Amino acid sequence: AGQRCEFEIGKGKKVCLVGDAACQVKNTTGGGIVPGLWAGRMLVKAIKGGISYEKLLKKKGIRGFLKKHALVRKIFDLLPSSLKTLAVKNANIGIVLLGWVEGRDCDSKKKY
Numbered sequence: 365a366g367q368r369c370e371f372e373i374g375k376g377k378k379v380c381l382v383g384d385a386a387c388q389v390k391n392t393t394g395g396g397i398v399p400g401l402w403a404g405r406m407l408v409k410a411i412k413g414g415i416s417y418e419k420l421l422k423k424k425g426i427r428g429f430l431k432k433h434a435l436v437r438k439i440f441d442l443l444p445s446s447l448k449t450l451a452v453k454n455a456n457i458g459i460v461l462l463g464w465v466e467g468r469d470c471d472s473k474k475k476y
Contacts, residue, residue, distance in 0.1 A: 380417060382407055388430060391437035402426050 382388060383400025390399065406424060410417035421427050440448065 380407055388426070390430070390433045392433045392440070399426060399430060 382403040384396045386403065388399045388403050389396035402424070403421065403426060406420040406426065407417055409415065410420050440451070443451070
């Protein structure tokens with residue numbers, strides 16, 4: 365999850381960012397379509413139900429999902445370049461690693 369950024373947009377006006385604009389991207393791949401869709405759905409539920417968007421994101425695990433990807437990216441960045449090259453060349457390593465992070469295929473049709 366990205367850092368909170370506040371700015372003045374005018375009295376009584378509100379804005380909510382989702383997807384790439386809200387730093388809701390997978391640090392491991394740079395992908396943001398699926399997390400952005402999840403966040404967009406949560407925003408709609410929050411608006412329709414008068415529920416806190418922040419609480420919905422936590423409840424549905426989107427924040428935790430993105431934090432796990434950030435952790436894996438930090439670990440990957442610490443690897444020597446020879447291991448990074450091996451990991452990139454051998455797609456199975458990436459699949460196993462991301463499977464551990466996600467516990468499933470994040471791009472599957474499972475709905476949040």
